[in-house]
Amino acid sequence: MATTAFPTRDDFAAMLDESLGGADGGFEGRVVKGTVTAIENDLAVIDIGLKSEGRVPLREFAMPGQKADINVGDEVEVYVDRVENANGETMLSRDRARREAAWDRLEEEFTKESRVEGVIFGRVKGGFTVDLGGAVAFLPGSQVDIRPVRDVGPLMDLPQPFQILKMDRRRGNIVVSRRAILEETRAEQRSGLILNLEEGQIIEGAVKNITDYGAFVDLGGIDGLLHVTDMSYKRVNHPSEVINIGDTVRVQIIRINRDTQRISLGMKQLESDPWEGVAAKYPIGAKLSGVVTNITDYGAFVELEAGIEGLVHVSEMSWVKKNVHPGKIVSTSQEVDVIVLEVDSDKRRISLGLKQAQSNPWGAFADTHPVGSVVEGEVKNATEFGLFVGLPGDVDGMVHMSDIAWGISGEEALHLHRKGEAVQVVVLDVDVEKERISLGIKQLEKGAPAVGGGSAAAAGSVKKNDVVTVTVLEVRDNGLEVQAGDDGATGFIKRADLGRDRDEQRAERYQVGQKFDAMVIGFDRSKKPNFSVKAMQIAEEKQAVAQYGSSDSGASLGDILGEALKAGKKD
Numbered sequence: 001m002a003t004t005a006f007p008t009r010d011d012f013a014a015m016l017d018e019s020l021g022g023a024d025g026g027f028e029g030r031v032v033k034g035t036v037t038a039i040e041n042d043l044a045v046i047d048i049g050l051k052s053e054g055r056v057p058l059r060e061f062a063m064p065g066q067k068a069d070i071n072v073g074d075e076v077e078v079y080v081d082r083v084e085n086a087n088g089e090t091m092l093s094r095d096r097a098r099r100e101a102a103w104d105r106l107e108e109e110f111t112k113e114s115r116v117e118g119v120i121f122g123r124v125k126g127g128f129t130v131d132l133g134g135a136v137a138f139l140p141g142s143q144v145d146i147r148p149v150r151d152v153g154p155l156m157d158l159p160q161p162f163q164i165l166k167m168d169r170r171r172g173n174i175v176v177s178r179r180a181i182l183e184e185t186r187a188e189q190r191s192g193l194i195l196n197l198e199e200g201q202i203i204e205g206a207v208k209n210i211t212d213y214g215a216f217v218d219l220g221g222i223d224g225l226l227h228v229t230d231m232s233y234k235r236v237n238h239p240s241e242v243i244n245i246g247d248t249v250r251v252q253i254i255r256i257n258r259d260t261q262r263i264s265l266g267m268k269q270l271e272s273d274p275w276e277g278v279a280a281k282y283p284i285g286a287k288l289s290g291v292v293t294n295i296t297d298y299g300a301f302v303e304l305e306a307g308i309e310g311l312v313h314v315s316e317m318s319w320v321k322k323n324v325h326p327g328k329i330v331s332t333s334q335e336v337d338v339i340v341l342e343v344d345s346d347k348r349r350i351s352l353g354l355k356q357a358q359s360n361p362w363g364a365f366a367d368t369h370p371v372g373s374v375v376e377g378e379v380k381n382a383t384e385f386g387l388f389v390g391l392p393g394d395v396d397g398m399v400h401m402s403d404i405a406w407g408i409s410g411e412e413a414l415h416l417h418r419k420g421e422a423v424q425v426v427v428l429d430v431d432v433e434k435e436r437i438s439l440g441i442k443q444l445e446k447g448a449p450a451v452g453g454g455s456a457a458a459a460g461s462v463k464k465n466d467v468v469t470v471t472v473l474e475v476r477d478n479g480l481e482v483q484a485g486d487d488g489a490t491g492f493i494k495r496a497d498l499g500r501d502r503d504e505q506r507a508e509r510y511q512v513g514q515k516f517d518a519m520v521i522g523f524d525r526s527k528k529p530n531f532s533v534k535a536m537q538i539a540e541e542k543q544a545v546a547q548y549g550s551s552d553s554g555a556s557l558g559d560i561l562g563e564a565l566k567a568g569k570k571d
Helices: 009-019 094-112 179-194 361-368 410-414 533-548 557-570
Strands: 031-040 043-047 054-057 075-082 091-093 115-124 127-131 136-140 160-168 173-177 202-210 214-218 223-227 248-257 262-266 287-296 299-305 308-313 335-344 349-353 374-383 386-391 395-400 422-431 436-440 467-476 479-484 490-494 515-523 529-532
Touching: 031 094, 043 075, 054 075, 054 091, 075 094, 094 115, 094 160, 115 136, 136 160, 160 179, 173 179, 223 248, 308 335, 361 395, 361 422, 386 422, 395 422, 467 490, 479 529, 515 533, 529 533
Parallel strands: 136 173, 223 262, 308 349, 395 436, 490 529
Antiparallel strands: 031 043, 031 075, 043 054, 075 091, 115 127, 115 160, 127 136, 160 173, 202 214, 202 248, 214 223, 248 262, 287 299, 287 335, 299 308, 335 349, 374 386, 374 422, 386 395, 422 436, 467 479, 467 515, 479 490, 515 529
């Protein structure tokens, strides 16, 4: 009622604010207490002290899937959404009231990092919805359980604890986790179980899961990893070869990491170690038989007995096949003969050789083809320094470019032969240790010096500084191809060695079949003699000067030569 006889507009506004709950915001947006005055159909009529009652659906007073427990006269908390709508009714919400109360409670629990109870009631993209007593939270699919869960049906509509991971009241977002609760409980159980276990202890467990790298064994509430390398001393490609899920196995605890709560198990530790006394069992040089178990890029593993394997490195697999994958030489499960090269008991390594168990083709070739023998082969490849020729026994020899042809440069000689051509070659040298065979082609030409002669005398019975009569076999731009005597060794006279004067150094002055004297000045790599007219002239001049005097004593070169000619006529 008005305090004055003539109330003003301000007085009326103050009375209105008081009737609506005060001037500090009124009833709207607040949680207030009301009384249930009636239940009409599925609605509860609630009086909060305003001119009209509000109606709230009964489902808002019950948990999901449950029946509402509410009667006339009960006092309940509701949220005032609007004091009056277009129809003059008060808009109330029990869900909003519960939500506001729930948010207050959840914020307090989140600050304390305490667990909250909730119910999974729906499925959404990426996870599930959880009712936390009025507030709806999101449960990601990865946070449902420690391991992925295919069927979440048994967990639906079941009150259970959750851990709040994140919450934003302004946006209305809450993220919870069930996995965190399980991991914490599991960690507590594991800590208690680990205290009762010791390294070296032998225990039985059930195979729980199998992976490519091993198997997880249940030790009575705690899992241990049985690695594939610890299942047996022999090679195990996959754990399923040894054990199956559900099997009861007897294992030994190898390591316990109490910080990470990880346990390493082993089965082979309960067996006798086949590597004991392996050095005496497999002495170096012994020839053994084994089965290829695994092939890698760097070699092949050969099983000598159960639990003992040796490595045949790719370099020890074949005498002749170089730079090829081991899979092209041997195959898995193939039985092979090997030679023990090295044994390291501490590192559990045995080095084996496959090629050593076979005859050395280089040695066999040296035995069947001594130096000087002629053999036919196929040009395999031409390089900048010579030709590679395939020989009997799957070995290759090389013809150096200087041994291809006489009288021409090595670069020109390389073009005389092509890949795939069959050629006859002579064996010049065989080095078994370095696996090298030196061959020659020009040595097979008529008049060529004999291969394997130990001295220059073997090259047509001529030696250095001898003056012999030679016959021109071929005239070339860079010199003459000549032969000592009628059937002696062939040699070459360079253009510069045809005379002392430039006019004499013309090869075209000579004709095929022409004979003249020349001096042997040396031998090339294949013992073929090299001749020189120039050197012979110089030697004759020196001899004349020494015999008949010198120009320094007053005699001229003409006088010396004249005396030499006179002496020659007397003789």
